[in-house]
Amino acid sequence: MATLLNLIALLSPFVLVIGIGMKFFKISRMPLNIRWEIYPLPSAKRERCQGSYMEEVDWIKKKHEKGLFGEFIEPFKEIFFLHRVKKFNLYGIWTWSIALHWGVWLLFLWNILILIAFVSNSMNLSKIIFLPYLSCFLGIVGTVGLILKRINNKELKLYTSGIEYFNLIFLFVIFISGLLMIYRENSTLEALLYVESVLSFNLSISEFHPFTLIHFLLFEIFLIYIPFSKFFHGPVKFFTFHKILWDDYYQKKDSPEEKKILQQLNYKVNWAGPHILPEQTWLENARNTNLHEK
Template identity: 90%
Template sequence: MAILLNLIALLSPFILAMGLGIKFFKISKMPLNIRWEIYPLPSLRGENCKGSYMEDVDWIKKKHGKKLFIEFIEPFKEIFFLHRVKKFNLYGIWSWSMALHWGVWLLFLWNILILMAFVFNSIELSNFIFLPYLSYFLGIMGTVGLILKRINNKELKLYTSGIEYFNLIFLFVIFISGLLMIYRENSILEALLYVESVLSFNLSISEFHPFTLIHFLLFEIFLIYIPFSKFFHGPVKFFTFHKILWDDYYQKKDSSEEKKILQQLNYKVKWVGPHILPEQTWLENAKNTNLHEK
């Protein structure tokens, strides 16, 4: 049993990294998505630019640069402050969702600090003891609040699948186990000893309190679960923002994008509708002007 726990602890971050890498690679190879081209974009090319640069006279002759720094800052505003949830969500989940997300961010930060304290032996973890408490309290509040919201709101309940409840309960159990662990005396010392035992592949179950073992095991399972679950929605925002919302680069002849578009136009349509020619290509459907004859 101790060997299995040790293996899970050692492999979980590598499985997380490998899973994220494979997911990113697969998404990057997917067919091109339809660009939204909603203006103004965050990467405005001039102080007075409110629309597309293609609205300018002789735009093709001009240099079209992007303020990439702004494009990278904008997704972080969404990831850490959920400003679109606050602005557009109709069900009042922003405060609970913020609590849950910050509980998760602080949970990662706390575990990173534990690892750094062991590796460098120069970080006094007792100075940061507020971090796990804040993480666990925020996480518990957020998960409970979101579960109650989804249960009690009839409309929101329709959009909530079983896996949504499972994910929230899973996180709730992680936060509860963490609170039970950190509340105990000498919990920080035990956490450092756990890291040392794992890295030396000498984990002994009898040396640790069950709360410590359970919490770390749940967190490690969480790391493994992330790339294969809805928790992956955070990293995938890169594609949503940069490749769908904000990509307005003009098409060049014989470019890789043009080749992808031509390839996709020859895909056969596999679904049926009053405006669709089934088993014909997308290009043939786009050229079809006799919809009234169907």
């Protein structure tokens, strides 16, 4: 059992990184999305921030410049403040959602600090012991709030699948186990010893309190689970922002994008509708102007 726990602890960060890399590769190979081209773009230069560069005279002769500052700020606001949830969500989940997300961020931060403290042997974690307490408090409040919201709101309940309840309960258990672990005396020292035992591949179950073993095991399973679950929605936002919301480059002849578009136009439509020619290509459907004769 100790060997299995040690392997899970060592492999979980690698599974997380490799899994995310594989997902990014898979998504990058998918067919092109339809661009939204909703202005203003955060990447637009300040002098034309309300519209497209294609509105300018002789835009084709000019260099297409983008403001990188806006492209960094906008994802930052979304990741750490969920400003789109606060602005557009109709069900009032922002308070609980921001609490849950910050609980997760602080949980990752605390585990990173434990690793840094072990490697450097110079960080005094006792001075920032409030971080895991804050993480667990926010995580518990957020998960409970979101579960109750989804149960009690009839409309929101329709959009909530069983896996979403499972994910929230899973996070709730992680935060509860973390609270039980850090509430004990010398829990920080035990966490450092756990890291040392794992890295030296000398983990002994009898040396650690069950709460410590349970919490770290749950967190390691969480790392493995992230790339293959809905928790992966965060990294995927890179494609949503940069390839759908903000991509406004014009089409060039013989570019890789044009080749992809031509390939996709030859896909056959395998569904029916009053405006669709089944088993014909998208290009043939787009050229069909005699819908009334169908």
